Amino acid sequence: MKKHLIMAAAAAFFTVPSFSTVSFSASPDRSDEIDRLSIEHITTITGTHISALKSGLKLNSTQDKSWPELENALHDVEKSRVARMAKWHEKLKVAKKK
Numbered sequence: 001m002k003k004h005l006i007m008a009a010a011a012a013f014f015t016v017p018s019f020s021t022v023s024f025s026a027s028p029d030r031s032d033e034i035d036r037l038s039i040e041h042i043t044t045i046t047g048t049h050i051s052a053l054k055s056g057l058k059l060n061s062t063q064d065k066s067w068p069e070l071e072n073a074l075h076d077v078e079k080s081r082v083a084r085m086a087k088w089h090e091k092l093k094v095a096k097k098k
Helices: 002-024 031-036 039-057 061-097
Strands: none
């Protein structure tokens, strides 16, 4: 019982300061980060995530045959997401200029 109480107190000691720092600090302006990420970077990152997903799933032979269709669908979703992000970012730039 004491061991659990000590562990809980230690966990609270280390996590509470990080919560207070995050909750009270102002959110940083991340518009420059978006400028630095090109479409090629995002596509590369997505490809890496999809590859990691495939290796983590450990597909059997039947599932492995269907993988290319799913992979193409995931890439299509990412392309549309990148297009939406670019459109939103352009609107943000225009709004900041006003």
